[in-house]
Amino acid sequence: MGKLYNAIFSAGVAFVLACLMIGVKLNTDGTTLQVTGASTEQWAWIIGGIALVFFSQIFADQIDTAFGKIPKPTVSHFLPEGDKMAQLKPWLMAGVFVCMVIWPFMVSRGSVDLATLALIYIMLGLGLNIVVGLAGLLDLGYVAFYAVGAYTYALLSQYFDMSFWICLPISAGMAALFGFILGFPVLRLRGDYLAIVTLGFGEIIRILLNNWTAVTGGPNGISGIDKPALFGLEFTRRSKDGATLFHEYFGIDYSSSYKVIFLYLIAVVLVAFVIFVINRLMRMPIGRAWEALREDEIACRSLGLNRTAIKLSAFTIGASTAGFAGSFFAARQGFISPESFTFIESAIILAIVVLGGMGSQIGVILAAIIMTILPELAREFSEYRMLLFGLTMVLMMRWRPQGLVPMKRPVLELK
Amino acid sequence: MSETILYLIQQLINGLTIGSTYALIAIGYTMVYGIIGMINFAHGEIYMIGSYITFIVIAGLLGMGMVSLPLILFIALVISVLIASTYGWTIERVAYRPLRGTNRLIPLISAIGMSIFLQNFVVLSQGSRDVALPPMISGGWTFGDPSLFEVSFSYMQLFIWVATFVTMLGLTLFISRSRMGRACRACSEDIGMTNLLGVDTNRVIATTFIIGAALAAIAGLLLSLYYGVANPFIGFMAGLKAFTAAVLGGIGSIPGAVLGGLILGVTEALTAAYFPSEYKDVVAFSLLILILLFRPSGLLGKPEVEKV
Amino acid sequence: MSQLLLDVNGLTMQFGGLVAVNKVNLTVKNRQIVSVIGPNGAGKTTVFNCLSGFYIPTAGSVMFKGKEIAGMKDFQISRQGLVRTFQHVRLFSNMTVIENMLVAQHRHLNTGLLAGLFKTPSYRRLEQEAMDRAIFWLKEVDLLDSANRESGNLSYGQQRRLEIARCMVTQPELLMLDEPAAGLNPNETKELDELIIKLRDEHEISILLIEHDMGLVMGISDHIYVIAQGTPLADGNADDIKNNPDVIKAYLGES
Numbered sequence: 001m002g003k004l005y006n007a008i009f010s011a012g013v014a015f016v017l018a019c020l021m022i023g024v025k026l027n028t029d030g031t032t033l034q035v036t037g038a039s040t041e042q043w044a045w046i047i048g049g050i051a052l053v054f055f056s057q058i059f060a061d062q063i064d065t066a067f068g069k070i071p072k073p074t075v076s077h078f079l080p081e082g083d084k085m086a087q088l089k090p091w092l093m094a095g096v097f098v099c100m101v102i103w104p105f106m107v108s109r110g111s112v113d114l115a116t117l118a119l120i121y122i123m124l125g126l127g128l129n130i131v132v133g134l135a136g137l138l139d140l141g142y143v144a145f146y147a148v149g150a151y152t153y154a155l156l157s158q159y160f161d162m163s164f165w166i167c168l169p170i171s172a173g174m175a176a177l178f179g180f181i182l183g184f185p186v187l188r189l190r191g192d193y194l195a196i197v198t199l200g201f202g203e204i205i206r207i208l209l210n211n212w213t214a215v216t217g218g219p220n221g222i223s224g225i226d227k228p229a230l231f232g233l234e235f236t237r238r239s240k241d242g243a244t245l246f247h248e249y250f251g252i253d254y255s256s257s258y259k260v261i262f263l264y265l266i267a268v269v270l271v272a273f274v275i276f277v278i279n280r281l282m283r284m285p286i287g288r289a290w291e292a293l294r295e296d297e298i299a300c301r302s303l304g305l306n307r308t309a310i311k312l313s314a315f316t317i318g319a320s321t322a323g324f325a326g327s328f329f330a331a332r333q334g335f336i337s338p339e340s341f342t343f344i345e346s347a348i349i350l351a352i353v354v355l356g357g358m359g360s361q362i363g364v365i366l367a368a369i370i371m372t373i374l375p376e377l378a379r380e381f382s383e384y385r386m387l388l389f390g391l392t393m394v395l396m397m398r399w400r401p402q403g404l405v406p407m408k409r410p411v412l413e414l415k
Numbered sequence: 416m417s418e419t420i421l422y423l424i425q426q427l428i429n430g431l432t433i434g435s436t437y438a439l440i441a442i443g444y445t446m447v448y449g450i451i452g453m454i455n456f457a458h459g460e461i462y463m464i465g466s467y468i469t470f471i472v473i474a475g476l477l478g479m480g481m482v483s484l485p486l487i488l489f490i491a492l493v494i495s496v497l498i499a500s501t502y503g504w505t506i507e508r509v510a511y512r513p514l515r516g517t518n519r520l521i522p523l524i525s526a527i528g529m530s531i532f533l534q535n536f537v538v539l540s541q542g543s544r545d546v547a548l549p550p551m552i553s554g555g556w557t558f559g560d561p562s563l564f565e566v567s568f569s570y571m572q573l574f575i576w577v578a579t580f581v582t583m584l585g586l587t588l589f590i591s592r593s594r595m596g597r598a599c600r601a602c603s604e605d606i607g608m609t610n611l612l613g614v615d616t617n618r619v620i621a622t623t624f625i626i627g628a629a630l631a632a633i634a635g636l637l638l639s640l641y642y643g644v645a646n647p648f649i650g651f652m653a654g655l656k657a658f659t660a661a662v663l664g665g666i667g668s669i670p671g672a673v674l675g676g677l678i679l680g681v682t683e684a685l686t687a688a689y690f691p692s693e694y695k696d697v698v699a700f701s702l703l704i705l706i707l708l709f710r711p712s713g714l715l716g717k718p719e720v721e722k723v
Numbered sequence: 724m725s726q727l728l729l730d731v732n733g734l735t736m737q738f739g740g741l742v743a744v745n746k747v748n749l750t751v752k753n754r755q756i757v758s759v760i761g762p763n764g765a766g767k768t769t770v771f772n773c774l775s776g777f778y779i780p781t782a783g784s785v786m787f788k789g790k791e792i793a794g795m796k797d798f799q800i801s802r803q804g805l806v807r808t809f810q811h812v813r814l815f816s817n818m819t820v821i822e823n824m825l826v827a828q829h830r831h832l833n834t835g836l837l838a839g840l841f842k843t844p845s846y847r848r849l850e851q852e853a854m855d856r857a858i859f860w861l862k863e864v865d866l867l868d869s870a871n872r873e874s875g876n877l878s879y880g881q882q883r884r885l886e887i888a889r890c891m892v893t894q895p896e897l898l899m900l901d902e903p904a905a906g907l908n909p910n911e912t913k914e915l916d917e918l919i920i921k922l923r924d925e926h927e928i929s930i931l932l933i934e935h936d937m938g939l940v941m942g943i944s945d946h947i948y949v950i951a952q953g954t955p956l957a958d959g960n961a962d963d964i965k966n967n968p969d970v971i972k973a974y975l976g977e978s
Contacts, residue, residue: 013501013504013505016497016498017498017501017502018493019498019503020468020471021464021467021468021536021537021540022540023785024475024540025540025541025542026467026470026471026542028544028546028547031547031549032526032549033470033473033474033477033546033547033548034474034478035471035474035475035478061711078860087930090628114962128662132520136520138520138523142526144612162678165704172892174644185708186707186708187705189707191519191521191523192454192523193707193711195454195523196454196655196658196662196703197703197704197707200655200656200659200698200700200703201704201705203655203696203700204697204700204701207693207694207696207697210693211532211693211694212693217732232667235604244569252675277840280839281839281840284834284836284839284840285825285826285832285833285834285839285850286834286836286839287909288818288822288825288826288829289826289834291815291817291818291822291826292815292818292822292823292826295814295816295817295818296813296814296815296816298777298813299809299813299814299815300798301777301797301798301801301892302775302777302798302801302807302813303798303801303806303826303827303829303889303893304795304798304801304802304804304806304829304830304893305798305826305829305830306798307798310790311853317542343651344531347527347531349523350527351528354473354524358520367898368721371575382533383538384539386531386534386535386538387531387532387535387536389531389540390528390529390530390532390533390534390535391528391532392528392533393524393525393527393528393531394509394510394525394528394529394532395527396528397510397514397521397522397524397525397528398514398525399523401517401518406713408713408948409817409819409822409873410745410819410822410872411819412819412821412822412854412871414821414854414858414867414870414871
């Protein structure tokens with residue numbers, strides 16, 4: 001009986017939630033505001049939703065057991081065991097890398113472009129994974145460091161005509177510096193305070209970029225940012241200032257897809273570099289200390305670990321990865337504005353980390369690919385993208401907080 | 416009186432008006448935090464939904480030809496409080512309760528997901544453009560020297576002050592007099608112990624979310640009448656501001672939230688008066704960061720003792 | 724005269740108006756097992772928190788190896804060679820046993836970023852040494868077989884032992900144990916007993932112990948301090964304490 005009461009109650013709640021917000025629509029007609037009732041179709045949806053809530057409450061137990069029965073695959077199920085894996089791993093990595101390099105020459109320009117975008121999100125996801133997944137610091141203003149990286153390159157390129165390759169490390173360094181300056185005071189704060197402060201910081205950076213018109217161009221942003229060059233060879237159709245052009249140097253016809261492929265390849269190299277560095281870091285004392293701090297801060301202190309220094313290093317390294325991605329983003333787009341660096345962007349990167357599995361590198365990479373490619377495949381659902389992101393975060397936390405591909409503990413050889 | 420002083424008085428009036436609505440939203444943060452020790456990240460969205468419902472109800476009633484302003488406002492208030500409270504309750508049930516007792520990061524992320532979900536839910540159901548309503552309560556008093564600067568204090572502002580005051584009074588009475596209020600106070604001291612004493616703490620937590628949501632809906636009503644516009648994105652900023660107010664006053668303390676809201680409102684109004692108005696948000700966030708750094712327990716909060 | 728390892732004088736800790744610890748004096752010599760006992764709420768753990776730097780004492784001095792450590796930060800104190808365990812075990816429960824042991828040695832390792840990225844010889848050597856020490860101590864507490872298990876999955880007794888091993892691997896001179904026998908069965912308590920004595924006799928460290936289990940305390944302590952309501956009540960060896968009327972009164976209540 002209790003169950004039926006529960007179900008009726010939940011259905012009632014669902015009705016209250018939906019009746020005005022979906023059932024009635026506001027229209028502005030000239031200066032007057034009007035309401036119109038939803039179409040029959042929409043009401044059918046509402047009633048369907050209420051029915052769904054009703055029955056899901058009635059069958060709550062069965063649904064829960066059914067969920068429990070769904071196997072939770074881990075990557076290790078698909079891979080050979082232990083020693084064999086250790087032998088295979090370098091080959092596998094090399095194979096993936098080679099495929100990544102050859103692949104763009106066989107597909108359309110659009111696909112390559114999309115893949116480049118996915119690679120940017122992989123970089124961002126991996127960087128945030130250090131901060132959130134490993135060190136357990138919820139950073140909601142991560143996009144600020146991405147913005148710092150992007151603007152550093154854009155400004156240096158615009159005002160000082162510096163090349164992408166010089167700016168890349170400078171951007172990462174600038175982002176790291178910002179991370180350090182912000183991190184130093186705020187890292188002793190408790191988890192949720194930290195989340196809000198970083199969120200506020202992200203907004204401050206965006207507002208400053210928006211209003212410091214003289215330097216950043218304000219809401220109009222910065223356009224005409226130079227694209228990266230290959231050892232001084234540029235990928236434009238005509239030379240601006242007498243620089244050698246890629247297609248002239250090799251004596252081939254100009255094609256804009258060279259540039260796209262070149263950008264993609266840069267992204268592949270950058271991602272490979274980031275993966276290598278983070279992989280090492282995770283197995284270094286500092287990486288272990290990050291995780292230990294996430295697990296128990298008091299125990300860390302009692303063992304002589306300086307928590308401020310350790311948190312700061314996670315924050316700074318995470319920030320520099322975002323700066324790295326940011327300068328590449330600026331170079332790829334050729335145009336940046338504060339619009340690209342809103343809180344939504346931070347939320348998407350966080351969703352990538354959460355979906356993939358906090359701390360899990362493979363998980364984050366997969367999630368970044370899914371999150372960038374899925375909305376493209378299902379264009380008609382693109383307006384539902386953020387709605388689904390939010391929903392995914394709620395559902396994942398409830399049923400699978402460890403993510404799609406949970407982090408695996410390293411097995412250390414005892415000798 | 417000189418022009419400068421009149422100008423300052425005007426900013427104070429404006430600041431206290433906005434500040435009192437921050438205070439209403441901030442109470443939701445502070446009460447939830449006081450009891451479960453967590454930030455309700457989706458709280459700003461409740462305020463936004465409250466605004467939308469106010470718009471829908473008012474536009475609907477006007478469309479039906481109702482003319483009595485007090486009646487319209489009353490119906491709008493009742494419906495928006497009712498629906499927003501339901502949203503508050505649902506947030507607790509869906510995003511918080513199943514996750515109680517897990518790592519702190521997990522409910523926080525779930526609530527952020529909830530916030531994104533609600534924002535986009537409104538974008539999809541009501542569109543992302545501004546909805547606007549002509550002023551409902553117009554007119555006011557002016558004083559000062561017309562040749563220098565005239566200070567205006569509108570009826571709308573008075574309405575906001577009075578409404579906020581009455582709401583606060585009601586809340587205070589509820590917390591100090593009612594059974595549920597006593598249970599709330601007990602829970603914020605020690606939730607585990609309160610549970611052992613036979614109080615249904617689940618109900619207390621749910622009530623806290625509902626009260627917070629109701630107050631946010633009232634703020635939504637007041638501000639949508641004051642500004643006359645709303646869009647699905649107002650909840651994010653308002654939530655951040657109100658959180659700042661809660662922290663400023665000392666999170667967990669209800670009088671603190673009120674004080675923090677008023678101080679923040681006035682600070683913003685003064686910033687906007689003397690600097691480009693875009694920087695008022697920067698000032699608010701900088702204030703937040705400074706407080707957390709130098710006085711994390713806020714103006715009226717209790718300092719936390721770390722338990723080993 | 725042999726120097727005192729730990730010399731606490733007039734240690735006082737006040738929370739607002741409440742005096743949790745009142746003028747406690749305490750000394751620990753090299754290779755000594757010293758216990759602090761007292762009824763529940765006597766302020767024993769507060770004493771520990773003051774010594775290990777989690778609280779900054781209101782008054783009094785704490786000399787460790789002849790150096791004032793009161794007011795130092797917690798992580799600085801543990802670097803001096805004074806390490807503690809907790810009443811409720813605090814492990815890095817999602818990390819493996821061996822990782823717990825390696826984290827504890829953080830400050831003995833080469834934590835330079837570049838050294839680790841390029842795996843320099845000095846980095847490798849220090850990592851290997853840390854590994855060796857970790858393995859040594861895991862053997863001592865009989866946990867080597869579980870080295871790659873997640874520490875949260877160990878049994879309670881194993882978790883207790885791991886916590887001690889994790890302290891020992893930092894090479895302390897004074898180990899402070901906060902109710903190490905709490906929740907252990909008699910058999911495990913006996914093993915713990917042997918381990919503590921072994922730490923003193925073979926590894927030549929001193930141990931400061933808070934304990935409720937009188938049997939354990941009486942059997943192994945070289946010196947016992949009794950505090951009640953934050954105030955020192957008595958001190959002496961096991962026999963002195965057993966026969967002290969004040970102590971009996973404090974434990975059994977006024978009669």
